[in-house]
Amino acid sequence: MPHTLNTLSTLVIGYGNTLRGDDGAGFLAAELLRDRIHRPDIEILSQHQLLPELMEPISRASRVIFIDASVSGRAGKVHRIPLRPAPACARVTHHATPEALLAGAQSLYGHTPEATLYVIPGRNFQVGQELTPSVRRAVNELVDALEKELARHFVAAP
Amino acid sequence: MPRQKIVIDPVTRIEGHAKISLHLDEEGHVEEAYFHVTQFRGFEKFCEGRPFYEMPSLMARICGICPVSHLIASAKACDAILAVRIPEGAVRLRRVLNLAQILQSHALSFFYLSVPDLLLGMDSDPATRNVFGVMEANPAMAKDGIRLRQFGQQIVEWLAGKRIHPAWVVPGGVGSPLTAENRDRILAGIPEALAIATRALDWFKNEMERFREEIRSFANFPTLFMGLVGDDGSLEHYSGKLRFLDAGGHIVADYADTAYDNYLAEIAHPWSYLKTSFYKPLGYPDGVYRVGPLARLNIVDGIGTPRASQEWAEFRDLDRGAVLSSFYYHYARLIEILYALEKIEQLLHHPDALDSHVRAHASVNNTEGIGVSEAPRGTLMHHYKVDRDGLITWANLIIATGHNNAAMNRGVLQVARHFVHGNKLTEGMLNRVEAVIRTFDPCLSCSTHADGRLSLEVELRSHKGELLDVCHTR
Numbered sequence: 001m002p003h004t005l006n007t008l009s010t011l012v013i014g015y016g017n018t019l020r021g022d023d024g025a026g027f028l029a030a031e032l033l034r035d036r037i038h039r040p041d042i043e044i045l046s047q048h049q050l051l052p053e054l055m056e057p058i059s060r061a062s063r064v065i066f067i068d069a070s071v072s073g074r075a076g077k078v079h080r081i082p083l084r085p086a087p088a089c090a091r092v093t094h095h096a097t098p099e100a101l102l103a104g105a106q107s108l109y110g111h112t113p114e115a116t117l118y119v120i121p122g123r124n125f126q127v128g129q130e131l132t133p134s135v136r137r138a139v140n141e142l143v144d145a146l147e148k149e150l151a152r153h154f155v156a157a158p
Numbered sequence: 159m160p161r162q163k164i165v166i167d168p169v170t171r172i173e174g175h176a177k178i179s180l181h182l183d184e185e186g187h188v189e190e191a192y193f194h195v196t197q198f199r200g201f202e203k204f205c206e207g208r209p210f211y212e213m214p215s216l217m218a219r220i221c222g223i224c225p226v227s228h229l230i231a232s233a234k235a236c237d238a239i240l241a242v243r244i245p246e247g248a249v250r251l252r253r254v255l256n257l258a259q260i261l262q263s264h265a266l267s268f269f270y271l272s273v274p275d276l277l278l279g280m281d282s283d284p285a286t287r288n289v290f291g292v293m294e295a296n297p298a299m300a301k302d303g304i305r306l307r308q309f310g311q312q313i314v315e316w317l318a319g320k321r322i323h324p325a326w327v328v329p330g331g332v333g334s335p336l337t338a339e340n341r342d343r344i345l346a347g348i349p350e351a352l353a354i355a356t357r358a359l360d361w362f363k364n365e366m367e368r369f370r371e372e373i374r375s376f377a378n379f380p381t382l383f384m385g386l387v388g389d390d391g392s393l394e395h396y397s398g399k400l401r402f403l404d405a406g407g408h409i410v411a412d413y414a415d416t417a418y419d420n421y422l423a424e425i426a427h428p429w430s431y432l433k434t435s436f437y438k439p440l441g442y443p444d445g446v447y448r449v450g451p452l453a454r455l456n457i458v459d460g461i462g463t464p465r466a467s468q469e470w471a472e473f474r475d476l477d478r479g480a481v482l483s484s485f486y487y488h489y490a491r492l493i494e495i496l497y498a499l500e501k502i503e504q505l506l507h508h509p510d511a512l513d514s515h516v517r518a519h520a521s522v523n524n525t526e527g528i529g530v531s532e533a534p535r536g537t538l539m540h541h542y543k544v545d546r547d548g549l550i551t552w553a554n555l556i557i558a559t560g561h562n563n564a565a566m567n568r569g570v571l572q573v574a575r576h577f578v579h580g581n582k583l584t585e586g587m588l589n590r591v592e593a594v595i596r597t598f599d600p601c602l603s604c605s606t607h608a609d610g611r612l613s614l615e616v617e618l619r620s621h622k623g624e625l626l627d628v629c630h631t632r
Contacts, residue, residue, distance in 0.1 A: 019219075048322060052270065052289050052300075053308045087290065100290060108297050108304075 009041040010150060011061035011113070013098075015050055016069050022122025022135045026067035029120070032143045037150055050096040058101055059109030065146065066098045066117040069135075073121030076134030078142050083115040118142055164583060164627055165617010176600075178591055179429075179617040180574045188578050191571035193563070193595065195432035202553045210239050210522070210548045215325045217540065217555075221601055223266065226259035226314060227533030229327040230396070231540040234529025236329030238416075239544055241523035247513030248331030253396045254344075254505050255317050255327065256531060257498040260395065261351075262310025263534035264451070264491045264498075267599040268358065269303025272488055275593050276365060280372070281586035299361070302354045306495070309351050313502070316340040331517035341506050348503050352465070355496045359469060362492055369485060375576035376594045377484030377569025380405030382437055382447035383456045384561065386415065386532050391459030393466075393497060395532035402437060402447065403457045407479035410437075415530035418539055422556065434563040435556060446564040449536025450598065451490035456480040461493075463500035469493045484569055487597040522548040533558050535599050559600040569594045583627055 014030025016023045030046035037044065043057060058064050066083070073079065085106055086099035098117055106112035120139060123132045131139065164180040176195045183189040201220055208216060217232040218225035230252055237244055274287045277296055286294070293300040311321040317336065318324030326333040366373070383403045388394040391401075400418070402410040413421055424433045425442055437445030447453075455474070461467040470493055476486065505511065522544060529540045536558030543552040559566075573594045577587045617625060 053304045053311070056304060056308065104290065104293055108293055108301050 006040070006060070008043050008057070008061040009063070010043075011057055011064045012042070012044040012067070012146070013047060013050070013054065013064065014045070014067040015047040017048060018129060019127060021124040021126055021128050021130065022075070022120075022132050023069045023125050024129070025069040025120040025122060025131060025135055025139050026118075028131065029067045029118075029139045029143055029146075032139070033146055036143070036147050039150075042150060050098065050101060052096060052101070052104065054096075055101050055104040055108055058113065059105035059111045061113045063114040063116070064102075066115065067142070068098075068117065068119055069122045070119045071122065071125060073119065075121050075123040075132055076138050077121055078138050079119040079121075081117045081119060083117050085112050118146075163617050163625065164578065164588075165625065176595075177617065178570055178595075180570075180578060180591070182578075186579060188571065188574040191567065191574045191591075192429045193567050193570050195430045202555055205550050205553050208550050210236055210527075210542060210544045210550055211329050213540075213542060213550065213553075214327055214329065215323070218323050218325075220555075223601060224259060224263055224533050224535070225323050226255055226318070226327075227531065227538050228540070229324070230256050231529040231531045231533075231538045233327045233329055234397075234531060235527040235540040235542050236529070238527030238529065239522060239524050239542065239548070240329055240518070240520040242330050242518040242520045244331045244518050245513070245515045247335065247510060248516040248518075249396070250505050250508060250511065250513075251317065251332050251336055251516060252327060254336075254502050255314060255332075256395055257502050257505075258310050258313035258317070260310075260532075260534045261495055261498045261502075262307045262314065263599075264495050265303055265307035265310060267534070267596075268488060268491055268495075269299070269307070271599070272593075272596055273299065273303065275589065275596070276362070276369070276488070280589050280593060281584075284585055284589065287589075299358075302357060306351055306354050306358075309347050312347070313344050316343060328517065330519055333517070335514045335516050336506075336512055338512055341511055345503065345506055348499055352496070352499050355492065355499060356465075359492045359496065362489060366489075371576070372590065372593070373483045373485045375573050376590075376597055377565055377572060378482050379568060379572065380482060381565055382410060382440075382445065383453035383480055384437070384447045384449050385454045385457050385537055386530065387412070387458055388462075392462045393454060393458045393460070395454075397531070400530070400537070401457045403453075403480060405480050405482060407456070409457075415539075416528040418528070418530070418541075418556065424556070424560070430563075432563050433560050434567075435561045436564065443564060446568070447561065448484070448565045448598075449558050449561040450487060450534075451494050452481065452484065452487045453536065454532065455490045455493060461497060463497050463504065466493055466497035466500055469496060484565070484594065484597045487599065491599070522546065535559060535601055536561050557601070559598070562598050562600065566595055566598050566600065569598075 012030055014026040016026040018024030018027050027046045030044050034044040083098055085103035087103050102112045102115055122135050179192050180188050181190040205216055214229045214232040217228040220228050270289045273292050278287050278291055315321045318326035386394045386398040387401045388398045399412045400415045401412050404410050421438050422435055423438045424435050426433050436442040437447055461470045526543050531538055538558060539556040541554040542550055545551050570591055573591050577590045
């Protein structure tokens, strides 16, 4: 499976359920970013949820950016949280955390990257595909900011 | 001692939300057991009024694990509404997609959900009895599991554009032909995936001896088995006839897959949203049957790929008739992984693998269509009726987990009687009650066609209905 063996300067993982209103903010941010950035050293993934198989691409990156929605916080804001690897204690596989994936990347593949989580607080998590206007603005602002940051900031692949 | 009831809620490491209740008699022996599926969605109802050609994409949303299975059964039902014979090239590509889906789903079931029990032990600490615990205990095996699932998902993405909820399978065929680049990428990955599948099979066969008690008590009883077989009786996941086999290994009947209404019936139980199917000629409960990997390897006369055939011959030596213990679902799943990889390789080496003719076009020519295929967990049936404008007026979905419902309930009772004694519960006892459910790899979101919450509960109740103990994980 040689396709997955390239190394990455940055891996972006936006995740959430696009059928649950603002929960899809991270997923949609990744989709928007992918439309704008076309560099072989940057991979952008939009996911419904975090799963163990993400450990492998995470281990190939120099840094990873997670983007997720949050039920707490003021809608329309974006919070930037540095992450550190932390072992998981979940009994099921459907609730992997970014910290657990970082720890898994280290223990299975011998490398874990610098990692940041961008959290976009939402207001409406009911069934529906529309983002709340303030959340939509926050997504657009984050995508603009990440596009600029990724354009000027080159990190050597591991 | 009064009669009592134990509740396990939620059942963990399964796809969906459920609970188990165990009823104890006055001596503290398990008298009855129920597997309750507590989620409800009702896809059959809310698709009414939608154009039939939306159905594959709409039905794929039933599940995030096996959307491809719903896509395929749904598209086949729509092919029947169009009354078209789809191009051979489209059939081959649908087969590859279905096998890739089976590959990634089986890898998830075995490595992520069941290896924690098999590697770390049924009585090990539940806090680490998960895929992350496997990573600590046996990193190479964890990497194998991740790699195999990743490969299956990657094939789905290369063929269909995305891993979850792709819309590439359409009424009349598929949306686009296979490119040479993607064919070569898939073929390049097969040798490594075959090596992983072989390692997992060898490991499982060596470990089986440690699970004698579980083999003896995990839904190990006579039932019928059902699944698709090819015209020559070989293993089949896309189309063929539906075969029923009895516990002695004798063929009961081969039927046209689209005539399911003649030989299958469903009943509802008050304790579950999951309906129970049974074989009509024998009635309920004599007509209880099982589907999925164990059933498929029991009903066939041969496999059709070299390495999987060798493994199948060894597997069939486990019993004189059909292999009855549901513990062997794990074994059958691994053989099917091997088969899927070999078969994908065969299909992609076909001289017309890159054929550009992959879709037939027509308008509504029938007002009814039935699509049947084998999903990872067993036989999947989609049945639609439309009006002259092609709008859905009625839909019925019979899902693998529904076919297995009666056997899962009996299996829970058998395991509970074997391992649960008195009103003092141990975690290892309850884990075995859950683990028998995991052997079937049920998908409860599919089977109730639910509002997204996950997991299972075990209740202990007295004969007066008093709740004595509850275990659950959120």
